[in-house]
Amino acid sequence: MISLSGSTRAEAGSSFCVTATNYGSGLTAKAFVGGQSIPVTVTQNAVTHTATICIKVPKGAKGGIEILVADATNPDHVSHNALIRN
Amino acid sequence: MKTNAPGNFGCETYLKSWELGFRSGSTLEHTLACPFCKPLIHGGTEDCRLALTDEVNNIRRNKQRSRRKFLTTSIMGIAALFGTTTVVHSFLQAPAPSPLLVAITNETTRFETIYSNNGVPGIISYFAQSDAQTRTNILEWIPRKRRWALLDLAVTALEDKNEQVRIKALIILMNHTPKLVLKPHVNALSEIRQNTNNRDVRSFLTELIEEIELS
Numbered sequence: 095m096i097s098l099s100g101s102t103r104a105e106a107g108s109s110f111c112v113t114a115t116n117y118g119s120g121l122t123a124k125a126f127v128g129g130q131s132i133p134v135t136v137t138q139n140a141v142t143h144t145a146t147i148c149i150k151v152p153k154g155a156k157g158g159i160e161i162l163v164a165d166a167t168n169p170d171h172v173s174h175n176a177l178i179r180n
Numbered sequence: 181m182k183t184n185a186p187g188n189f190g191c192e193t194y195l196k197s198w199e200l201g202f203r204s205g206s207t208l209e210h211t212l213a214c215p216f217c218k219p220l221i222h223g224g225t226e227d228c229r230l231a232l233t234d235e236v237n238n239i240r241r242n243k244q245r246s247r248r249k250f251l252t253t254s255i256m257g258i259a260a261l262f263g264t265t266t267v268v269h270s271f272l273q274a275p276a277p278s279p280l281l282v283a284i285t286n287e288t289t290r291f292e293t294i295y296s297n298n299g300v301p302g303i304i305s306y307f308a309q310s311d312a313q314t315r316t317n318i319l320e321w322i323p324r325k326r327r328w329a330l331l332d333l334a335v336t337a338l339e340d341k342n343e344q345v346r347i348k349a350l351i352i353l354m355n356h357t358p359k360l361v362l363k364p365h366v367n368a369l370s371e372i373r374q375n376t377n378n379r380d381v382r383s384f385l386t387e388l389i390e391e392i393e394l395s
Contacts, residue, residue, distance in 0.1 A: 102347055103380070129355035157384075158351030160320075164283040171283040173316055175347040177380055 096121075096163055098147075098174040105179055107153040112161055112174045114145040120166030125149045127178070128157045151178060291321045300329050307333060312342040319348045323356035331361065335368045338381060350384050359395035366392050 100112030114121065125134045127149070138145045147161055155178050164171040294302045307318050319337055322330050334357075337349035353362065353369075362369075366389060373385040 102343055126355075157354040158347060160348075160351060162284075168283065170287050170313070170317065172313060173320070173344075173348070175316070175344055175351055177347055177350065177384060 096165060096168055096172045098161070098163060098172055100174055100176070102176045103179060104151050104159055104176045106151050106155045108151055109148055110151050110159060110176065111146050111148040114147060114163055115143070117143075117145060117163070118165040118167040121145055121163065122165070123147045123161060123163045125162075126160040127151055127155050134161070154180070156180065287317055288321055288324060291318060292325065295325075295327065303327075303330055304333060312340075312345055315340065315342070315345045316348045319345070319352050323352060328357075328361050331357065331365060332368075335365050335372070338369075338372050338385075339376070346378070346381065350381065350388075354384065354388050359392050362388075362392050363395070 096117045097115045098112050099115075101110070104110040114123075121136065121138065123134045123136050125132050125147075132149055132152070135148045136145055137148070147163065149159070149161070151159065158178060159176045161174045162171050163173070291303065291306075294306050298305070303318065307315055310318065315337065319334055321327070322334055334349045334352050337345050338353075340346050340349065369385055369389055369392075373382055373389065376382050376385075
C-alpha cells in the first residue's frame with residue numbers, strides 16, 4: 095500500500111510537499127486547499143522509487159490541505175492532511 | 181443507492197441529458213430549462229436534487245472558468261454522489277477512469293452500503309474498528325455524501341489518537357461543512373477547545389467557532 099510522509103503544518107504562500115513510497119504503476123495525485131482543487135506536481139525518482147508530490151499553497155489560504163494519492167493496484171486512496179498557518 | 185426518480189427519470193438519465201447540453205454548447209442553465217430535464221429537478225431523488233443544487237451553485241460561482249475546468253473540479257463530487265464511474269467517465273471523454281476516481285468511488289460505495297444496511301451506528305462501529313487511514317477516509321465521506329447525521333463523528337474525531345485523523349476532522353469542519361449545519365455542534369466544539377492540549381487544534385477551533393457564531 096502507498097505510504098505518504100510529510101509535515102502536518104504548511105505556510106500560506108509557500109510550497110508544500112509530501113513523499114510517496116511503496117507505490118505501483120499509474121500513480122495519480124490530487125490536492126485540495128481550503129476545499130478547492132489546486133494543481134499538483136508529481137516528480138518520480140526511479141532509482142529510489144519515491145515520488146515527491148508538491149503544491150503551491152495560495153497566499154491567504156485558510157483551513158487545511160488534503161492530498162489524495164492512488165495507483166492502479168491500490169483499492170483505496172491514501173491521503174495526507176496538513177493545517178495551514180497564515 | 182436508489183437512482184430511479186419518480187416518473188422513471190434516474191440520475192443517469194439526468195446526467196446524460198446534462199452532458200448532451202454541454203456538448204451542444206449550451207449553458208447548464210439552458211440545459212436545466214429544457215422540458216426533459218425539469219421533471220428530474222423537481223421529481224428526482226434527494227441525491228439528484230442535492231447534486232443539482234450543488235452544480236448550479238458551483239457554475240454560478242465559477243462563471244468565468246472554462247467549462248472543462250468546471251467539469252474537472254466537479255467530477256469527484258459527482259462520482260461520489262452517483263456511485264458510478266461510467267457516466268462520469270463519459271463526461272471527461274477519457275480512455276479510462278483514473279485510478280483515483282475508481283478508488284474514491286469504490287470506497288464511497290462501501291461506506292454507502294454500510295450506511296444503508298446499518299445506519300449511523302453501522303458507520304460509527306466501522307469507524308471504531310478501522311485503521312487510521314480508513315478513519316480519515318470515513319470523515320471525508322461525510323460531506324461528500326452530506327451525511328450530516330454523522331457530524332458527531334467528525335467532532336469526536338478531533339480527539340482521535342492519530343494526528344492525521346484529527347487534522348482531517350478539523351479540515352472537514354472548517355472547509356467542507358456549511359456553518360449552518362455546524363451550529364448545533366458549537367457547544368461540543370467549545371468543550372473540545374477548552375479541554376485540548378493541542379495549540380493548533382485550539383486556535384483553529386477558536387476561529388471556526390467565531391465563524392459559526394457570526395453566521
